[in-house]
Amino acid sequence: MSITAQEPSPKPIPRPGDRVSFRQSWRDSMVVAKRNLLRMLRIPEVVIFGLVQPIMFVVLFSYVFGGSITLPGAGNDSGAYREFLMGGIFAQTVTFATAGASAGIAEDMQKGIIDRFRSLPMARGAVLTGRTFADLVQTAVILLVLALVALLVGWRMREGVVDAVAGFGLLLLLGYAFTWIGALIGLSVRTPEAATSGGLVWLFPLTFVSVAFVPSENMPSVLQPVAEWNPFSATVLAARELFGNLPPHYEAPDAWPMQHPALASLLWSILIIAVFRTLAVRKYKRAAS
């Protein structure tokens, strides 16, 4: 019984030189994405816990704080805050995928799986791209369930299918952009534990100093511009606009991203992907080639 000689081993698809084609990058990314999706299916707790928090926020904010937060332009309509809130919760939920990406990649580093990938003749960015694709799928599933819960507590999409799809598209794009930040964090820390907290801590100020839960008009004047230029705010406001969740007499702040939230959200997400994908892939490669 011989391991090498018995059967001629199959020949790899020939690829001359060290150049990696787009097709190979895509194929390798899909192989890695499939691996991560299989993991998610086998550890369903991750998705379940990913849902608990946003659902809790929906309930807490709309029933506990809802009555005491007044929206400019909403009058005394108590349902208005609940409606207003959902864009914020949706956006916060998609960005929390960051922690999953950073913890997953840190764990792969620790277990030597990244070393194995690095020693294989595969596209250099594929390990991270595959991971972020899988996270995107998971985020979409969580967002779908959350939207159903939101419908149950009275949230509605009032602007038609095209706008609703665009709203969800911008939310998912933001989530995808943030997983690249998570990937960079995962590659930079030493343990999965550090990656989990490192992937989360900065999300709290980011998501709270924004228009997600309260309008920026209610904030101290120092924080107002921060909240209005926060990339997160643009997506939140864009989602509200596209879902038709703004109070009837709502006046957007004067800051440019607040006046053009959908465009600002798109630009912010593309910028984040461009910057953090470059940094993360470079970090991944640095040891090798």
Added chain:
Amino acid sequence: MPAAIYAEGLVKTFGDVRALDGVDIEVPEGSVLGLLGPNGAGKTTAVRVLTTLLRPDSGRAEVAGFDVVTHPGEVRRSIGLSGQFAAIDDYLTGRENLQMVGQLYQLTARDARRRADALLERFNLADAGDRTAKTYSGGMRRRLDLAAALVISPPVMFMDEPTTGLDPRNRMALWAVIEELVAGGTTLLLTTQYLEEADHLADSIAVVDHGQVIARGTSDELKSRSGGDVVEVVVHAREHLPVAERILRRLGDGDTTLVEHTRKLSVPAAGGAKLLAEVIRELDGEGVEIDDIGLRRPTLDDVFISLTGHGAEEENGTPATDEATGEEGEK
């Protein structure tokens, strides 16, 4: 014979630590080189440079005829790597792990599936192939990891401490697999802390300490360098140790070593069997009762001590995780 692995003057530093301090390595095609050394000697760093995971600060290395720095892609297509920790995904089945690695070696999905089946069969994992790797024992995980490194039957294999942490039975089983692999013509570079393992598997050995190769040769060459045979005596009673030691010192060809609690004495014996007979006669004449006596070839541990002044198991002041922490700096 052309060298399948060739390295010249490799240097790699992590902060103040010179993990590799001018390492030269040459492994002829189809042969096995054992890199032997304690924790933190630089073995893992050497493997990481040769497998394109780390870029050397200076020096040059070629694997399967390709430069590891300028042609890493070609190198990766020619190598298999089995690391210190089984690099497999716990939540995938054995089969899924192998298929994934096969596809990333750029096999078609169908070939990857066929190859996975064949490897599971050969590594006695066929029955466990559809269970998640989380349920595998330590020995099974190592076998799966090794199978993953062999997906394309690479001409050059790297194994970093392949049997660390395995029980003796699993270690023997893995040795058998490695021997089979080598019989098939694969060039292998293997690192180990176990002198016995290098002795058993390697055609030639490079002893590494503090990032440098301090000796190289076959196992026999290294052993004879440490002064040849040793006479070893275990006396029955502890009070006879001083008398016995005096006799050994007088008759032997070097310093005696004494281990109190096992009542064991040893001394280099260039005279071989003749000296052994003399020692027995003298001890008998002094009325020293002997539990055990014999002439033994030096172990590689003796070699290590004679080369470095400390045993191979010693940490020589560096923590056990030295290599691991060294690499962290790079990530």
